[in-house]
Amino acid sequence: MSSDNTSPHPDILEAVYQIILERKQLGPGEKSYVKSLYDKGLDKILAKIGEEATETAVAGKGGNPDEVVYEAADLIFHLLVLLGYYELPPETIYAELRRRFGVSGIDEKASRQLSEGSDS
Numbered sequence: 001m002s003s004d005n006t007s008p009h010p011d012i013l014e015a016v017y018q019i020i021l022e023r024k025q026l027g028p029g030e031k032s033y034v035k036s037l038y039d040k041g042l043d044k045i046l047a048k049i050g051e052e053a054t055e056t057a058v059a060g061k062g063g064n065p066d067e068v069v070y071e072a073a074d075l076i077f078h079l080l081v082l083l084g085y086y087e088l089p090p091e092t093i094y095a096e097l098r099r100r101f102g103v104s105g106i107d108e109k110a111s112r113q114l115s116e117g118s119d120s
């Protein structure tokens with residue numbers, strides 16, 4: 001399959017996500033890494049995310065910033081494949097991050113613990 005690296009979309013995550021959705025529709029035997037993941041199923045996609053997350057952590061420990069970038073890109077790509085599995089566009093994640101924007105993680109955790117305490 002031909003490809004180039006000029007994205008039709010200013011948001012590269014959205015552009016890759018759109019290609020992922022296109023690949024998901026390919027017929028049997030068409031050459032595509034994304035399609036091969038969907039053919040292998042959800043457990044394979046989840047295993048790749050676990051593998052790439054571990055590789056990102058190892059790179060983080062290794063002290064080479066280029067390796068961190070490379071492994072983080074692999075991880076994000078495989079997360080996009082998972083989003084494609086559930087047909088969740090990147091915008092749904094952006095919206096969740098926007099919802100959290102400006103809310104301290106410490107305050108958020110404390111309010112969760114308060115409400116969990118009031119449930120019991």
Ligand SMILES: N=c1c2ncn([C@@H]3O[C@H](COP(=O)(O)OP(=O)(O)OP(=O)(O)O)[C@@H](O)[C@H]3O)c2ncn1[C@@H]1O[C@H](COP(=O)(O)O)[C@@H](O)[C@H]1O
Nearest residue numbers: 001003016019020023031032033034035048051073074077
């Ligand atoms: N961004 C990516 C991307 N990043 C990483 N990868 C692939 O992800 C795989 C992960 O690396 P591994 O070494 O773990 O792979 P592996 O050993 O072959 O995999 P397993 O045998 O463990 O399953 C490699 O094959 C990489 O080439 C990607 N494959 C595709 N894309 C995007 O998806 C589009 C569609 O790709 P195809 O479906 O292949 O046409 C491309 O145009 C790109 O935009």
